[in-house]
Amino acid sequence: MAKTILITGASSGLGAEMARQFADLGYDLALCARRLDRLEDLKADLLERHPGCRIAVRALDVTDDAAVFTVFRSFAEELGSIDRVVVNAGLGKGAPLGTGGYDANRETAVTNFVGALAQTEAAMEIFRRQERGHLVMVSSMSAVRGMPRSMATYAATKAGVAHLAEGLRAELHGGPIKVTVLYPGWIASEMNEGNKSPLLVSTEKGVRAMVSAIEKEKDSAHVPPLPWAPMSVVLRHAPMPVYKKLI
Numbered sequence: 001m002a003k004t005i006l007i008t009g010a011s012s013g014l015g016a017e018m019a020r021q022f023a024d025l026g027y028d029l030a031l032c033a034r035r036l037d038r039l040e041d042l043k044a045d046l047l048e049r050h051p052g053c054r055i056a057v058r059a060l061d062v063t064d065d066a067a068v069f070t071v072f073r074s075f076a077e078e079l080g081s082i083d084r085v086v087v088n089a090g091l092g093k094g095a096p097l098g099t100g101g102y103d104a105n106r107e108t109a110v111t112n113f114v115g116a117l118a119q120t121e122a123a124m125e126i127f128r129r130q131e132r133g134h135l136v137m138v139s140s141m142s143a144v145r146g147m148p149r150s151m152a153t154y155a156a157t158k159a160g161v162a163h164l165a166e167g168l169r170a171e172l173h174g175g176p177i178k179v180t181v182l183y184p185g186w187i188a189s190e191m192n193e194g195n196k197s198p199l200l201v202s203t204e205k206g207v208r209a210m211v212s213a214i215e216k217e218k219d220s221a222h223v224p225p226l227p228w229a230p231m232s233v234v235l236r237h238a239p240m241p242v243y244k245k246l247i
Contacts, residue, residue, distance in 0.1 A: 002026050002027055002028045002054070003026075003027050003028070003083040003084070004027065004028040004029070004030060004079045004082050004083050004084070005022050005027045005028075005029060005030070005082075005083060005085075006029075006030035006031075006032070006075055006082050006084065006085045006086065006123070007019055007022075007029070007030070007031055007032075007086045007088055008032050008033065008062060008085075008086065008088050008089040009062075009089030010032060010033050010042070011033035011034070011035040011038035011039050011042065012033075012038060012189070012190055013189035013190050013191065013203065014088060014138070014184070014187060014189055014206070015031075015086075016042055017203045017204060017207040018086060018088070018207055018210065019042060021207055022211065023046045023049065023050050023053050023055075025215075026053075027053075028053060028054040028055070028079055029046070029053065029054070029055045029056070030075035030078075030079060030082065031043070031056070031057045031058075032060035032071055032075075033059070033060060034060065034061050035059075036057065036058075039057040039058075039059075040057060043055045043057050056075055056078050056079060058074065060089075062089045062111060062115035062116075062118065062119060063110055063115050065114075065118045068115070068118040068119055068122050069118070069121075069125070071122075072125070072126060073122070073125075081126075081130055082126050082127075082133065083133060083134060084134040084136060084214070085119070085123035085127075085133070085134075086136040086138065086214070087116050087119045087123070087135070087136065087138060087161070088138045089111070089116075089119070090111060090138070090157075090191075091107060091108045091111045091112060091154075092108070092191040093107055093154075094151060094153045095150050096149045096150055096152070097152055097153075101150075105152075105153040108153050108157060109153055109156075109157055112154065112157035112158065112160075113160045113161060116161045116164065117164065120135065120137070120164060120165070120168070123135050124177075127177045128177075131177075132176040132177060133176075133177050133178075134177070134178045134180065134217060135168065135177070135179045135180070136179075136182065136214050137161050137162065137164070137179070137181045137182065138182050138184065138210075139158045139161055139162040139165075139181050139182060139184075140154075140155070140158040140183060140184060141183050141184065141185045141186075141222065141228055141235075142154060142158050143158035143161075144183070144235045144236050145236055145243065146159075148244075162181050162183070162220075165179050165180075165181045166179075166181060166220075169181075169219060179219070180213065180214060180217060180219065180220065180221070181219070181220040181221075182210055182220070182221055182223055183220065183221065183222045183228065183232065184206060184223050185201075185222065185223065185227070185228035185231070186201065187200070187201055187203060187205075187206030187207070187223075187224075188200060188206070189203060199227060201224060205224065206223065206224060209221075209223040209224040209225065210223050234246070235247075
């Protein structure tokens with residue numbers, strides 16, 4: 001029987017590409033995002049490539065707490081079980097603190113942290129009932145160390161969700177429920193539009209590294225590993241004058 005993976009924020013970018021790559025690996029898919037029309041298009045494309053794949057789609061705004069639990073439970077009921085949940089949905093809005101951008105910062109904080117908390121609660125409800133499962137938290141390289149200017153709130157939310165997942169891993173260590181935290185670097189997506197850095201990799205290549213880490217059930221992974229694994233050490237330990245130049 002095929003494994004089933006639930007991916008939030010699956011209508012575009014990293015989420016949509018994960019859906020494609022996991023379908024290629026033979027998974028059944030539970031896909032949700034705010035834009036149902038895009039999910040339906042993705043489902044049609046995937047079924048054309050993989051006619052035997054079971055694919056369920058739902059519209060979901062992860063800031064709607066009740067909807068998160070309803071959608072996750074309905075996926076589990078429709079597909080029988082959920083083997084993996086990828087907490088991927090997020091926002092990249094932001095403004096320097098104290099410059100009048102509170103609304104954007106708050107929206108990012110609520111979506112990226114409170115929304116991720118709701119998704120984690122809903123996923124763990126399923127996993128505890130099944131007595132097995134794999135939670136995957138998509139954090140960010142920005143979580144390695146506090147970021148300045150418009151990235152400050154975003155980076156803080158990504159550090160928060162990483163610690164949420166790591167705390168859960170400490171609780172569950174040695175048991176049948178696994179937890180992975182991914183720290184993506186610069187991967188082409190809607191969130192990275194306009195990024196001209198030579199370190200930016202294609203969506204396909206970046207997600208391939210993410211999928212590999214997920215399949216190996218790594219505790220944590222900086223993806224792609226090069227240059228981001230060694231870069232994480234530099235960013236974490238660089239003196240502030242050096243750090244400011246790097247970012």
